[in-house]
Amino acid sequence: MVERGGDSLARVAALTWPLxxxxxxxxxxxxxxxxxxxxxxxLCAQQRRRGHxxxxxxxxxxxxxxxxxxxxxxxxMGDHALDDGVFIRSMATRGxxxxxxxxxxxxxxxxxxxxxxxxxxxxxxxxxxxxxxxGATDTTVVVVNPGWGDAVQAAKAGLMEVADVxxxxxxxxxxxxxxxxxxxxxxxxxxxxxxxxxxxxxVATDGRGVAELLDALAEHRAWLVxxxxxxxxxRRRLADELAAVVSAEVARRAEAHxxxxxxxxxxxxxVDGRTDPWTAAGELLGD
Amino acid sequence: MVERGGDSLARVAALTWPLxxxxxxxxxxxxxxxxxxxxxxxLCAQQRRRGHxxxxxxxxxxxxxxxxxxxxxxxxMGDHALDDGVFIRSMATRGxxxxxxxxxxxxxxxxxxxxxxxxxxxxxxxxxxxxxxxGATDTTVVVVNPGWGDAVQAAKAGLMEVADVxxxxxxxxxxxxxxxxxxxxxxxxxxxxxxxxxxxxxVATDGRGVAELLDALAEHRAWLVxxxxxxxxxRRRLADELAAVVSAEVARRAEAHxxxxxxxxxxxxxVDGRTDPWTAAGELLGD
Numbered sequence: 001m002v003e004r005g006g007d008s009l010a011r012v013a014a015l016t017w018p019l020x021x022x023x024x025x026x027x028x029x030x031x032x033x034x035x036x037x038x039x040x041x042x043l044c045a046q047q048r049r050r051g052h053x054x055x056x057x058x059x060x061x062x063x064x065x066x067x068x069x070x071x072x073x074x075x076x077m078g079d080h081a082l083d084d085g086v087f088i089r090s091m092a093t094r095g096x097x098x099x100x101x102x103x104x105x106x107x108x109x110x111x112x113x114x115x116x117x118x119x120x121x122x123x124x125x126x127x128x129x130x131x132x133x134x135g136a137t138d139t140t141v142v143v144v145n146p147g148w149g150d151a152v153q154a155a156k157a158g159l160m161e162v163a164d165v166x167x168x169x170x171x172x173x174x175x176x177x178x179x180x181x182x183x184x185x186x187x188x189x190x191x192x193x194x195x196x197x198x199x200x201x202x203v204a205t206d207g208r209g210v211a212e213l214l215d216a217l218a219e220h221r222a223w224l225v226x227x228x229x230x231x232x233x234x235r236r237r238l239a240d241e242l243a244a245v246v247s248a249e250v251a252r253r254a255e256a257h258x259x260x261x262x263x264x265x266x267x268x269x270x271v272d273g274r275t276d277p278w279t280a281a282g283e284l285l286g287d
Numbered sequence: 288m289v290e291r292g293g294d295s296l297a298r299v300a301a302l303t304w305p306l307x308x309x310x311x312x313x314x315x316x317x318x319x320x321x322x323x324x325x326x327x328x329x330l331c332a333q334q335r336r337r338g339h340x341x342x343x344x345x346x347x348x349x350x351x352x353x354x355x356x357x358x359x360x361x362x363x364m365g366d367h368a369l370d371d372g373v374f375i376r377s378m379a380t381r382g383x384x385x386x387x388x389x390x391x392x393x394x395x396x397x398x399x400x401x402x403x404x405x406x407x408x409x410x411x412x413x414x415x416x417x418x419x420x421x422g423a424t425d426t427t428v429v430v431v432n433p434g435w436g437d438a439v440q441a442a443k444a445g446l447m448e449v450a451d452v453x454x455x456x457x458x459x460x461x462x463x464x465x466x467x468x469x470x471x472x473x474x475x476x477x478x479x480x481x482x483x484x485x486x487x488x489x490v491a492t493d494g495r496g497v498a499e500l501l502d503a504l505a506e507h508r509a510w511l512v513x514x515x516x517x518x519x520x521x522r523r524r525l526a527d528e529l530a531a532v533v534s535a536e537v538a539r540r541a542e543a544h545x546x547x548x549x550x551x552x553x554x555x556x557x558v559d560g561r562t563d564p565w566t567a568a569g570e571l572l573g574d
Contacts (some may be wrong), residue, residue: 010565017563238557238564243545245568247538254537258530270525276304277525278297281532 002107003091006252013106019113023055024221027134028122029162030143035169039143039204039213040122044086046210047118053085055111055119059104059133087111100133101244105237108137118217135162136237138230139220141213143167146175148182160186163197165216167209171201195223257284289394290378293539300393306400310342311508314421315409316449317430322456326430326491326500327409331373333497334405342398342406343375346391346420374398387420388531392524395424405504422449423524425517426507428500430454433462435469447473450484452503458488458496482510544571 001008030036037058044054080086091100091107104121111119121137123130134140142163148156168179183199198216202209224230257263266280275283288295317323324345331341367373378387378394391408398406408424410417421427429450435443455466470486485503489496511517544550553567562570 010569013563013565018560021560235558239554242554242557242564242567245564246544246571247541249568249572250537250541250544251534254534257533257537267526267529270529271522273305273308276300277529277532278300280529281536282297284533285536 002103002110005103005248009103009106012110016106016109016113020109021112023108023112023116024118024139024217025108025112025137026118026120026217027137027140027162028120028143029130029134029140029159030169031145032124034143034145035204036122036124036143039167039169039202039210040088040120041080042204042207042210043120043213044080044088046207046214048080048083048085050214052117053115054087055108055116056086056088057104057107057111057119057121058088058090059100059121059123059130087116101136101240102248104133105136105241131158131162136240138224138233139164139217141165141167141217143169144179144183145170146173146179148179156186160190164195164220165213166197166199167202167213168199169202169204169209171209172203176201194227195220195229289390289397292390292535296390296393299397303393303396303400307396308399310395310399310403311405311426311504312395312399312424313405313407313504314424314427314449315407315430316417316421316427316446317456318432319411321430321432322491323409323411323430326454326456326489326497327375327407328367329491329494329497330407330500331367331375333494333501335367335370335372337501339404340372340402341374342395342403343373344391344394344398344406344408345375345377346387346408346410346417374403388423388527389535391420392423392528418445418449423527425511425520426451426504428452428454428504430456431466431470432457433460433466435466443473447477451482451507452500453484453486454489454496454500455486456489456491456496459490463488481514482507482516 001012028036028040040056040058044056047054080088089107091103108119108121121134123134140162142159142165144159144166146168148168166183168176168183170176180199180201187197187199200209200212200216202213204210221230224233262284266275266284269275270277270280288299315323315327327343327345331343334341367375376394378390395406395408408421410421427449429446429452431446431453433455435455453470455463455470457463467486467488474484474486487496487499487503489500491497508517511520549571553562553571556562557564557567
């Protein structure tokens with residue numbers, strides 16, 4: 001219902017809104033192949049051992065042409081299929097990038113409302129949208145691999161700004177030490193704001209580093225409360241979400257202008273070269 | 288003026304619209320590090336030798352936090368700084384992903400109107416937005432490297448659907464033959480539609496394969512004309528552009544709802560938990 005959007009989403013939102021607010025929202029992002037889903041699965045297993053329930057939203061890029069989620073939920077759920085303390089759901093963009101800014105927090109709120117202690121929002125890729133979606137959480141984990149040194153400076157800078165915790169996954173591979181030194185020197189240059197992102201070595205395939213990651217997440221959450229930063233982030237997140245909801249609603253109303261005889265006539269004028277798209281758009285909107 | 292958007296963009300659009308329509312629009316996309324900018328530079332040099340003028344729009348992902356273009360125009364222009372037959376411009380998203388769908392075709396139209404024979408729209412990355420931007424051209428070139436075999440199936444499928452020409456850049460590296468076989472077997476499976484994308488081996492750093500690429504671009508352009516596909520693409524592109532312009536204009540009007548006392552009051556109600564974002568959005572929009 002959340003992914004369907006529109007009225008069904010609004011109904012879910014109204015129901016879950018008063019019941020949410022207790023889960024720890026964790027964003028997890030990193031380049032394709034960094035091992036994010038393996039790390040998330042290991043994190044779920046470790047959380048279960050500690051008696052906590054985990055919900056996972058895997059936000060996937062989709063082919064702009066064929067649609068559909070990149071990761072199979074069934075495959076993802078493999079280790080946890082019989083455990084109702086773990087829920088994993090892939091969310092596709094379905095061609096509407098803006099939709100993620102509306103659907104992701106609403107879906108996280110559903111998992112929060114039904115009692116998951118932690119909700120992990122995992123995004124594939126390190127594009128602007130992916131980083132923004134992962135960053136719209138309480139705590140953002142950035143997963144890198146040995147060889148991070150090759151990443152372009154600007155991409156690094158963007159990730160440094162969102163990361164609350166760094167994980168060097170596949171840390172048993174050559175170059176892990178260099179990657180750690182690179183990260184730590186960049187962190188030293190960053191302006192101090194009371195929280196220095198820890199850098200955790202992990203090998204998600206055998207669970208190494210996962211307990212340390214969970215400890216770091218708990219520490220960060222405690223810092224969010226004690227410093228007041230958690231409340232500041234919540235306010236910013238809600239402002240972003242409200243803006244996204246307003247935009248989505250306005251866009252839905254705009255779609256009324258993109259079909260029907262007036263639209264066809266305007267498009268025909270543009271295709272024939274009689275008018276440019278700006279003039280045509282103004283006419284459609286009644287200027 | 289195009290990047291600034293709004294009224295200045297509309298003025299540029301009105302001026303350049305009647306003068307455009309003769310350039311060959313070429314999209315060029317591929318993963319970061321595939322060598323797209325080197326290939327584009329080599330393509331410019333080769334086009335100059337043939338007496339043609341080339342405009343390049345390098346559409347860059349930006350850090351969502353610090354802004355600014357990833358590639359330096361000055362660096363990019365290095366080989367062609369004294370040649371007014373080549374123009375290279377980086378376009379940043381400036382935090383507005385939707386803005387690219389409006390600004391890119393408008394900027395390409397400026398270059399077209401002032402007499403560039405070919406306009407290359409180069410996008411960094413293979414996300415949905417990047418592929419869409421590169422695909423909104425006459426001819427789309429997808430640049431891969433030996434090792435393409437590692438790319439996820441869904442990403443491959445999306446690229447196969449937009450590619451008119453494949454370039455295996457860095458073809459002097461191990462695995463080029465395997466990559467070619469992989470591409471060609473995927474192309475064999477694709478439904479035949481009259482044009483079978485050629486697969487060109489290139490080494491952009493020494494110019495190898497660039498003449499073949501230009502020949503393939505010219506052949507594809509001739510096919511677009513003879514098959515009628517060029518006109519179909521132009522119509523689809525203009526419909527997309529008109530929809531993007533309408534959306535941008537509606538979004539601009541929506542921003543009026545995202546500031547001022549009513550916005551602050553609605554946000555305060557959401558932050559205090561008194562109402563959910565959907566109800567608040569509805570109230571802001573006068574429901």
